Structure formats: structure tokens, C-alpha cells
Amino acid sequence: MAPLVEMHNIVKIYSNGVVANNGVDFQLEKGEIHAIVGENGAGKTTLMKILYGSEQPTSGEILINGEPVVFKSPVDAMKKGVGMVHQNFMQIPSFTAAENVVLGHEPAKGVRLDKKKAIEVTKELSEQYGLFVEPTAITETINVGMRQRIEILKILYLGVEILIFDEPTAVLTPQETKDLFKAVRVLIEKGKTIVFITHKLREVKEISDRVTVMRNGKIMGTMKTADATKEGLARMMVGREVFLDIHKPAMKRGEKVMSVQDLSYVSETGRTMLRDLSFNLYAGEILGVAGVEGNGQTELVEVLTGLRVPASGRAVVDEIEVTGKTPREVRQAGVAHIPEDRLSNGLSLASSIDDNLIVDRFDKPPFKKGLVIDQKVVENNGKKLIKEFSILTPNGELPVSSLSGGNMQKVVVAREFSSDPKILIAAQPTRGIDVGATEFIRDQLVKKRTDGAAVLLVSADLSEVMSLSDRIITMFEGEITGVFPNASKVGEEELGYYMLGVKRQTAEEMEAML
């Protein structure tokens, strides 16, 4: 029998030149739970977006029940029975659960809505599939688990046969995850077919029938889950061809400059993103944080730089507690920050390069002269940094938005490095920028560390963490799962096991090395 879905030689090149899918062949059998695993940027989400119509492939073919289909929008895909359970819920906050389930296709008697029918339909679907929701509850007041069930009911109401779950457990508590898995099994009993995107190997083993591993926009292999081991999957996911060649002088580790003690953070949606994190940072070292994105790294950086307030615990820089302080106070304590989102947090796009280079110091001499800013000094400062950091621009008066991604990031780096920080927290410093700028920024990071600064490097790029760091910690689900005091002595596979929670060091093992 032909597979339910066949995707042939799918290629997707985004307009910025990123190749997200490079000749992918994927088959989905009727009635199976098919997990797709891969690191961030491996292309799994893009592949599924193509299947449910929100992205169009550059080339390639999709067959459903052996029949070629072309989806111009998710609405097209829905008509052919393909639906997506979004990670960010597509729901109207002020509507009731039932109203959201039937949104866009409301039952009506003449012009008047049939609200009773909407509630009945929701109840029926809810009972049929074991997805409990309170039909009359207002969506914004209910918890994430139930909102996800609404999302599932919504596409079931439209009669989909294939449900794509995009990292559905990323927003759920452990109990909610259990409930979801129960519901997924009921869906299969009722004849539905499920694609499950994840990077949690434990979940793959627990829920799926088959698993496909993706890496760098290609499929590395598809196998029966029963035949796969976590170790084998981890190896396929993170295996890497090239290693970066970075000239790095021997480390001269200095004094302890930052100490993080029992740090915890709970997100707005009630998820515990950081759980009792403790570690120290020393002058003259690069401490790398390795982990699949979404395991608390963003929250860690934002708590340490004053952008979020922790639920408990503290971070101390030179005996000054910096947690709960404003970003400005944290900076004054000697902490510089390269934020992961340079467009919204790192730069003011409409302002000039010169102005962006002084936003953290315009109120201090020599920039401040009396009540006004000395434009001459600002301009000279810009000239100097543009030269020093090889920012490609005719002059410093142009808005930052006129620069390429790599040069924008150089502006951030130039500002943060020239503030002469004791501690430098760099989050995804080379994400999405060209090779030249990447190399330059990496060299600068190493130089800063050799000059005696402490660097905390958070990156989703494992080879970057491995080749730059002196010491590495791995994070998984908001906890430190391992610490590797000699970064050059640890293999990527080994790190992969810790990043994916397959292995875990005990607190005693780690204590001395943190």
C-alpha cells in the first residue's frame, strides 16, 4: 500500500539564501506516530510547514494517498486533511473554549450563531478523543494544557486526518505532558495519523512508532523506534563534519568574578525554566553553555543581565548582588551583554551607528559635556570603533538598519567590548551572520578572554561552544546536567548525551568543577 503522505526531493531555500531543506524524502504511513528529531535549524519545522501549507517548497513534490497536491495556504492543506497543532496557540484570548474551537466555521441558524451547537460540538469532540476542555471557560484564564487541547480540537473539528505537533511538550508541565500522550494514543486508536516534532529523545522513545532524524536540512535516517537507541539518535543528531580552527593561547585563569547561587526562574506561563542553578565564572576563561535551545539558556542570560527577575537564588559580581537590579545597574557592575536578539534588544535600528555605539555611556564624560552630548566626541568614538571592529559602512551617521546582519552584530560587539567589561555575557553571538563576521567576532571573544575578562558564552551552535570554550556546562530542562572542566577533552557525542538528558552527572560529581 502506498504511504499516506509522500514528500519527494523537497528543497526549500529562503529568500535570504538559507537552505532549510536540501532534497528531503519523507514518508508517513497511515495510523502511525512519526517523530521527527533534529537540532534547531535542522529543517524539521520547515519540512512540516511545507506539508501543512504555510511555506511553499522551492522544488519537490507532495503526494497524499498517491495523489499530487499543491498547498498555497494552511486552509488548502486543511481541506486535504492536514492540520498543525501550533506551539504558539492560534486562539482568541477573550473567546470561550467552544468559540475558539469553531472559529471561522461557526454553526449558525440563519444569521444568528448557534452557540448551543458550538458547545455541544466541542463537548462531543472532547469526549470522543479524551481531550478534556471546559467549553464555556474563557480562553485567557485557562492553563496551557487545556489551551493546547483546544488547539487540537480546533483542527479535529475541521476534520483533519493528519495532525502535526510542533514541539508540543515545550510549553507543558510533566503532568500535562502525560495527559497529552494519553490523548495522542486515543487519536491513533480513532484512526488519525500523527507527526511529532521534538528534540527530546525520551519522548521519542515513549510515544513514537517510527523516528526520522534530520540534520543540516537533510534526512539522516528513518527507523522503527523500537530499533533505535537514545545514544544512536543523539549521535545522528549532533554529528559534525568540520571543526573550527581557532587560535587560542593557553588559559590563564584568574579570580572568581561571578558566582551564581541556586538560581530559579518561573516563566509568565508558570513553567519552571531554571531550577536551582549554581556555578562560578572566573577571570580569563570562556565558560560555554551547551544545550538545545529552549532549555533555559535565554532565561539564564536575561536573569544575569537584569532583564528578568529570578524566582529565587542570586548572582553575585564582586560581592555585589546583581539579581533583581536593573540592566543599567548590572552594567555598572562591569557586566557587558551581547543579546541573542540583536534586532530588538541589541540595537536601535533607526538610530545612527555612532549613537548606537554610545547608548550605554552617553551620560558620562567625555560624551557628556555640561547638559548636552558632545557630538564631536561621539563622532570620533564612532570612527575609532568602526575602524577597530571593521564595520563596513561609509560613515557612522547612517542608521544601523542600513547594515547587513553581520555588520549590525559588529556594532553590538564593538559597543559591548569597548565598555571594558569584567564579565562578558554573549548569547548566540554569531547566529545568522556571514562567515567573515563570525570569524571576527569569535577572535574578539578569545582576545577579550586572553586579556583577562570572564566570558559566558551561550550558543546553540555546538561546534562554536566546543572550539571557543575553556570549560563547558550542559543545560537540559533548566538544570545543569554536566560540567566539563577541560573543553578540549570532551567529544561532541558525549556532550550530546548530556544536552539531551540521556546522561547526567550527580551534584557531587559536578560540585568541585562548577
Add this chain to the structure above:
Amino acid sequence: MSINLVLKGIFSALFLASVLRISTALILPALGGLITDLSGSINISLEGTMLVSAFTGVIVSGFSHNVWLGVLAGIAAGVLFSALLAYFHLYLGTNIILAGTALNILASGGTVFLLFMLTGDKGSSSTLASGVVPTVNIPIIKDIPFLGTVLSGHNIFVYGAFVLAFLINQLLYHTKFGVHLRAVGEDPVAATSVGINVRKTKFVTILVSGFLASLGGLNLSMAYLSSFQRDMTAGRGFIALAAVYLGGRKPWGTVLAAILFGIADALSNQLGTLNIPSQLVQMIPYAITIIALVVYGIRNQQKLIEQTKRFQERELARSKSEQQD
């Protein structure tokens, strides 16, 4: 005149009747402001729309000697005028506040210009004998003392305003279009994902809001007064927007808020007879608008802070108890 007389004036059936009459010119545009606001676009040009309709109604009824033709022309002009706003904003991508402001200025200057062209007067259309819509005497109620004076004998716009408030309430909460309108306003991405056409929904909403504002304008020039006066809307289109927020973005709340502003307006008319500088008295409706919005803002903020606090406490407790499991 003594204060006693003023007080007597305020606590009279005639005063309440005047509140209803004055409020009508606020209720109608406020309903228009409400639906556009709920659909996610702010119709800042209610003021201009009212003015254009008020003008068109007077001119057409004056020259055609037909009241109803004037009303129809006024409605058509108002709807077309808001269609301009919708086209600029939704199809050409203009910022709606800028486009709306430009249209308001156009309406203010354009009506005076045309008024001068057509009647030779720059301030008012009083030389033109224009029509006035009929009033309605409600049987039985009109004979009840006090209540009859308050409720009966108003022009059709006054009753129309309340009927429309009811209909808008039905539209928003009991029809597909209303549900889609609110969905589009709250989360256009989610609305699109289920196949709702965001642009079309917003377009139709702006046209309906133009219709409502045009009735408000016609009420001013063809019922409340019987002529067009330069800039006769006097900020009512903006006060109507304030009423939307004060009314908690709900139809009947908006009507109540509009009536509150109507009371302030009627009050300033009554106090005009006192020996207080008239400029001060005329400030009352606007001052009350500001005060009301401040009070509403503070109350809302407190509510929000409390809500967030409760949410965080609950979620922290939940996450703790789950950890212990």
C-alpha cells in the same frame, strides 16, 4: 438667575429629555468607534465623517426640499468618506491615525469651502431652508406625566440610536460577522489561520462605523439644530472614542458612557445661565471626559496588577506542588 433656579432646571423632566437629545450625537459615533476599535483599527475620523454627513444632509435637503433625500445623501457621504479611510489604511498601508487626521482636516476645511461656494456664507447655512427630521410621539407613554416628557416627542435619531445599540450588540455577539470582527481585532494571525479574511472584515467594519457616525452628524444638523454650522461637531467624534474606552469596549457600556458625557454637555447648557464665565462652563464636557478617562485608567491598571499578581501566585504554587509529586 439664582442657583435655585438652575437646580430646579437640572432636576426636571425637560433636563432629562435634553440629555437624551444631546447624547444621541455621541451614542451613534461611539458605536461606530466601538466596532472599529474591536476590529483592531481606530477610527479617528469619526469627527470628520460626522461633519461631512451633517453638511451633505443640510445641503441636499435644502436644495431638493426633501428631508429624506438629505438623510440618504448624508449617509452615503459618510460611508464614502470612511471608505476613503479604509482604502488608505487597508490597501495603501497608510497609518490609520495619520490618514484619519488628514481626513478630519479635509472635512473641516472642505465643508466650509463648499458652504461658501453654495450659500455665500462661511459660518452657517442659515440662509438655506433645510429640512428637519420628524419627531415621534409615543402613544400612551406620552400621556404619563414626567415620563412622557422625558421619553416621548424626540426626533427619530434619538430612538434610532438605542435601536442601533441593540442591533450592534446583536451583531457583535450573535452573528458570524461579529465574531470574526472581534477575532480579527484581537489576534489577526489566529483569525487568518482559520481562513477569516482580515482585510475584508476590517473594511466592512469601517464602512459600518461610517454609517453610524453619519447618523450622528445628521442628528446635529437635521434634528438638534436645523442648519449646518462650521465645525459644529465640536470634538464629539473624539469624545465618542473616549466613551468607547470608558464603556469598557462593550455596546451598552459605551452607550452609558456617551450618556454621561451627554449629561455634562446638558449641564453646561444649564449653567450657562449662571453668572460664571461662559468659557469655563463650556469646558465642562471636555474636563469631565479627561477626568473620567483618568479614573478609568487608574482603576484598570490596578485591576491588571491584581490579576497578574494572582496569576503568578497561583502558577508558582502549582509548579511547586507538581514538583513535589
